[in-house]
Amino acid sequence: MKSPCQWNETVTLPSKNDAVFRNGDYNFAYLDEQTKRMIRRALLKAVAIPGYQVPFAAREMPLPYGWGTGGIQLTAALIGPRDVLKVIDQGADDTTNAVNIRSFFERMTDVATTTLVQEATLIQTRHRIPETPLRADQILIYQVPLPDPVSRLEPRGTERANMHAFGDYGLINVKLYEDIAQHGSVAMAFDYPVIVNGRYLASPSPIPKFDNPKLHMNPALQLFGAGRERRIYAIPPFTSVRSLDFDDHPFTIQPWDESCALCGAPDSFLEEMTVDDRGNRQHICSDSDYCAQRRATQPAHVRHQEAMP
Amino acid sequence: MYVAVKGGEKAIEASRRLLEKQRRGDSRLAELSVSQIREQLRLAVARVMTEGSLYDEELAALAIKQAAGDLVEAIFLLRAYRTTLPRFGYSAPLDVGAMAVQRRISAIFKDVPGGQFLGATHDFTQRLLDFSLLADGGDTVLPAIAGGDDDAISLSPARLARVYDLLEQRGLIAQEEAPADAPDPVDLALEPLHLPAERPTRLQNLARGDEGFLLAMAYATQRGYGGNHPFTGELRFGTVSVEVSVDELDGAVIDIGDLAVTECQTINQFHSSPDHPLAFTQGYGLAFGHSERKAIAMALVDRALCSEELGETITSPAQDPEFMLLHSDNVEASGFVQHLKLPHYVDFQVEVELLRRFQANAHRADATDEIPLPVERDRDLAIQE
16 A cells, blocks of 8 residues: 555556567557556456456546547557457448557557457457457457446446345346337347346447347457446356346347348348438448458359348 | 448548648747747646646646647646656645745635735736737736835745634634544545545545536535535635655655645535534635636535535535546546547447337337237347356
C-alpha cells in the first residue's frame, strides 16, 4: 500500500526486457509494464472465475472510451513481439475503427498484422465472432461497451453486484418472459445474455445472437474488456456457454433465405446491402476474411450452385 | 454491384490531413503559439489542467492548440498523455492556508481577518463587448487609477487565515478529519472506483469531473433538487507550495514547486446527529488554476453527496453518489456518447430482422384476431449444456 506524503521506495520506470522500444516516446504496446502486470493479474482472476466481471483500473488510452479501450488494453497487456494481430469491426478488417486500432498497434509494437484468421494469434473484435473456427492457440479479445446484461434493467452497479453474488437472475428471466408474452419470442437480437460455466450471467458483447453458439466450448481463450466500465471477464477454452432461454422456448438463431452474393456461403452472417435507389438488396458476408478466402479457393460455378440451391 | 462503403487507411489518412489543415486555418495569418495560449487563454488552460488531471500549463496549452480549442478534446489529449507518466510518489497535503493569495472573498462576513481581496475577476465587468480588442497589435493601455500601480495592489504572500478556521474556533462548524486508522486515500488514476466511495475518493472524482456537468447539478441543488442552502464561506485563488518528503534523504521535506489553485469552501445548513454535534455543514471544491465556477460547483455537489452520511433523505440525482460519480467524467462520457458514430451495421441489421418478424406476427394476429403464438421458426440450435 502506498503511503501519502512519501516517495515510493522503488521508482518504477518502463521495463525494457522483451519489450523493445520501437517508438522512442512510448513503451512497447503503449502501456507501461506496471499497468500490464495489473491487467494480467485481473485476467488471471477472470480466467479462474469464468464469466465473473473483475474490476480493473482502466487507464486513459489515446483512443476514446467507448471505441474499444477495454479490448485495446487487453491486447496491449498480452501482445508480444512474436504475436500476429488481427483486428475486426462488424466482421471486417477494413472498417475505419478496425483500421485505426490496427495501425495504433503497428505504431506501438511493430508486430505483424494479418487479415487471415488462421494466421492470427490475437484477434481483437467488435460486434462479431469470425466464421472460421478458432484454435486453442488463439485468443479472441472482445470490445465490450456494457459488460452487465442486467444494466438495462437495473442501472445501479451496487444492486447488480448483489444479484451476481447470489446468482439472482430473476429480473432478466422476467424480461425474457415478458418479451415472449408480448411478441411471441425474445426481443433481443444482439448482445444476447449468456450463462458462463453454469454460474455467471455475462454479456457476449454486442455480437448478433447468430454468433452466440460459437461462444460455447470454443477451443480459443475468449477475453472481454470493458474500459469505461472498468471490468474484465473471460470465457476459458472449452467452457460451457448457455444463451438464456426456457425449455418451451429454446434459444434459436436468425436464418436467412439468401446466400452470400459474392462467395455463395449459405451459413455465414449476412449483411443486407441496398444496391440501388429502387431499394433492391443484396446479401454479403459480414466476415470479409471468410468471404475472401472462400472466393479465392472455390471456382465460380461451385459458388453459384451453393448460392442457388 | 456491391458498393459497400467501408473506410480504409487512405480515408483515415486523408481525414487526418484535412483536420490538420483546418486546425491551422488561413495560413496568411500568423500561427498561434503555445506560449500565447498559455498566457492569453489562461482560464482555458486551467480547465484543461483541472479536468485533464495534470498540472502542466505548457502541455495543456499545446493540447488546446492541437484540439483547435475543443477543450474536452484537449482534456482527453492530456489524460491520454498522463497515462504514460510513471508515478513517483505522493506529496504532502497542500497547505492552502499558506497560499500566496491573489484573490480572496468571503460572502459571510463583511470583514475577515486579512481582508477581502477582489483580485482579477469577471464578476463586475458589465459584460460589454470591448471593441478595442478587435484592433490587432498594440496592447490595451489601462488608465491610471488613484492609489498607485497594480503591483502595490497585489497582495504580499503573508499567511491569510481561512475563514473556515475562524468558524471552527467558534464551534460553528467541524472540519472533517480522517480518523487515525483511516486507510490511505484511493488513487483513482490507478484504482477503479468502488462504491460506496469515501469522501476523499468522491472529491478526487469531482475534481476531474466535467465543469458543465457539475455546474448543472450544483444549480439543480439550489433550485430544490437536493436541497442545498450554501453560503460561500470563502473563495480564494493563488499559489501554494507542493512539498514531498524524500525517503532517500531521511524523510526530508522538499518544496518542489508551486501550483496555482482555486479553493472554495461553502457553509451549509446546520445539522445534528449522534455522531455530529449541532453545527453547520460544509462543501469543498478545489481546482487547478483560476477556476471559480468549477470550484463552487464542486463544493455544492460535494455537500449534496454527503447527504447519506448526514442522514438526509436522498431525493435527487445530485445526492446520489453512484449517479454522480459514474457520470461526471467528460472523457468517458464524450467517448461513449460519440461512439454512436461507429458502425453498428450488424446490430442494426438484426434489429431490423427482429422488427420485421414481430410486425409479421402482429399482422397475422390482427387477421385472425387471436393472441399471437410463438412463431419462432428459426433453425433449432438449442445448445447442449
